[in-house]
Amino acid sequence: MTRLQKMVLKPKEQLVTRLFLSPKLKQNLTVLSYSTHDLINAMKEMSASNPFVTLKEPKGEMQNLEWLRSPEGENLIDHLLLQVDLSDWHTWEKGAVKALIYHLDEDGYLRIDLAKIAEQTEFTLEKLLRAKSLLQSLDPCGIGAANLAECLALQAKQKDNFNPIALEILLNNQLEMLADPKKWPHSKFSVSELNDALASIQTLDPTPASDYVVDSNVQYLLPDLIYKITDGRITVENFQTQIPEMVFDEKSYRELKDQSNESKYFSEQKQRFLEMKSAIAERQKTIMRLGEYVGQFQHGFLTTMQKQELKPLGLKETAQALSLAPSTISRAIKDKYVQCQNKVFSLKILFPRKVTTDLSQARIEYDLQQIIKKEDVRAPLSDQQLVEIFAKHDVTLSRRVIAKYRKKLNIPNSYSRKAKVTD
Numbered sequence: 309m310t311r312l313q314k315m316v317l318k319p320k321e322q323l324v325t326r327l328f329l330s331p332k333l334k335q336n337l338t339v340l341s342y343s344t345h346d347l348i349n350a351m352k353e354m355s356a357s358n359p360f361v362t363l364k365e366p367k368g369e370m371q372n373l374e375w376l377r378s379p380e381g382e383n384l385i386d387h388l389l390l391q392v393d394l395s396d397w398h399t400w401e402k403g404a405v406k407a408l409i410y411h412l413d414e415d416g417y418l419r420i421d422l423a424k425i426a427e428q429t430e431f432t433l434e435k436l437l438r439a440k441s442l443l444q445s446l447d448p449c450g451i452g453a454a455n456l457a458e459c460l461a462l463q464a465k466q467k468d469n470f471n472p473i474a475l476e477i478l479l480n481n482q483l484e485m486l487a488d489p490k491k492w493p494h495s496k497f498s499v500s501e502l503n504d505a506l507a508s509i510q511t512l513d514p515t516p517a518s519d520y521v522v523d524s525n526v527q528y529l530l531p532d533l534i535y536k537i538t539d540g541r542i543t544v545e546n547f548q549t550q551i552p553e554m555v556f557d558e559k560s561y562r563e564l565k566d567q568s569n570e571s572k573y574f575s576e577q578k579q580r581f582l583e584m585k586s587a588i589a590e591r592q593k594t595i596m597r598l599g600e601y602v603g604q605f606q607h608g609f610l611t612t613m614q615k616q617e618l619k620p621l622g623l624k625e626t627a628q629a630l631s632l633a634p635s636t637i638s639r640a641i642k643d644k645y646v647q648c649q650n651k652v653f654s655l656k657i658l659f660p661r662k663v664t665t666d667l668s669q670a671r672i673e674y675d676l677q678q679i680i681k682k683e684d685v686r687a688p689l690s691d692q693q694l695v696e697i698f699a700k701h702d703v704t705l706s707r708r709v710i711a712k713y714r715k716k717l718n719i720p721n722s723y724s725r726k727a728k729v730t731d
Contacts, residue, residue: 339587343643363552404439414515430656450516471508531647534597544599616674687720
């Protein structure tokens with residue numbers, strides 16, 4: 309047989325199974341993945357495009373800013389969220405930026421510590437730092453600054469031919485010096501240069517949110533579920549006070565349909581309404597089932613609010629318990645928040661990754677902190693010794709993993725800890 313004959317292509321039969329989703333199922337999954345904010349926007353879009361659909365405003369005690377819109381100006385949160393939705397950022401970047409937007413104060417500043425936001429959401433501190441940079445690229449310029457100097461510096465960088473001395477003063481956080489002429493003689497700049505710098509800085513806006521409607525008393529991170537603790541027992545409720553009710557005008561629909569020859573158009577409008585309403589009901593049902601299961605599984609954490617009580621929980625085992633697909637669980641926890649003991653946090657927090665067979669990352673970190681707290685400060689434990697201590701309790705970890713968690717907790721290595729005591 310020649311080499312050419314060996315290379316002759318032969319047909320091969322192969323059975324391929326493809327899963328096609330019906331339009332209704334696709335819509336159900338899409339609506340399930342919506343956050344409360346996105347769901348309300350989708351309902352508004354339907355109301356605007358369907359002449360027979362109206363929305364009844366929610367009657368809950370807490371009202372979303374969506375229902376407190378002022379005719380005097382544009383809402384800052386909506387203005388920022390629209391820019392995020394139109395961006396070409398990664399999905400996680402959009403989610404992280406939105407989380408920061410909800411923590412802005414009435415002047416448009418982000419004064420809260422990012423580490424605290426990291427504790428309340430599924431985003432790491434590193435990702436939130438990236439998100440802050442993206443947030444500060446949005447309009448209005450200066451949004452998301454931690455303080456006045458940073459706010460003004462952001463604006464100064466965007467201006468062409470901005471006074472370089474003024475910019476240097478802002479970047480070096482020397483505003484207090486500039487504001488007190490008595491300190492000018494100690495500056496390396498002349499009085500004339502400082503006057504020019506002050507005039508340039510006064511052209512900047514210290515409150516970038518001043519042209520927008522902001523209400524600091526409004527809660528933007530709306531929980532989808534509320535866990536209530538009574539005598540150690542957990543109950544869960546759907547939080548629907550912020551979701552409007554979609555209403556179909558059946559009377560107008562029948563009258564206009566009878567008078568028109570375009571019956572197909574009218575039927576399509578009603579079908580759109582019915583499918584959307586069904587998808588919302590299915591969304592609420594799925595989230596409620598998920599909340600009940602996770603509430604019982606994470607009973608220890610929800611009753612104590614101590615992260616070390618979190619138990620590892622994966623999407624696959626949750627899906628098996630609820631007879632759903634893992635992808636459905638993933639959509640159900642996406643951009644969802646829960647309230648428990650007066651705290652609102654991401655639902656994803658209740659799904660910690662498994663580090664060992666029975667311990668979560670939070671538990672490993674907690675145990676590591678406790679071990680190091682009790683060590684002999686004159687002979688701090690090395691990473692290898694920490695590995696051996698965990699091994700005695702049947703927890704197998706590598707030195708690399710120990711070092712990773714130690715650095716995350718801002719705990720120096722044994723040499724640095726010993727050197728600190730010696731000093």
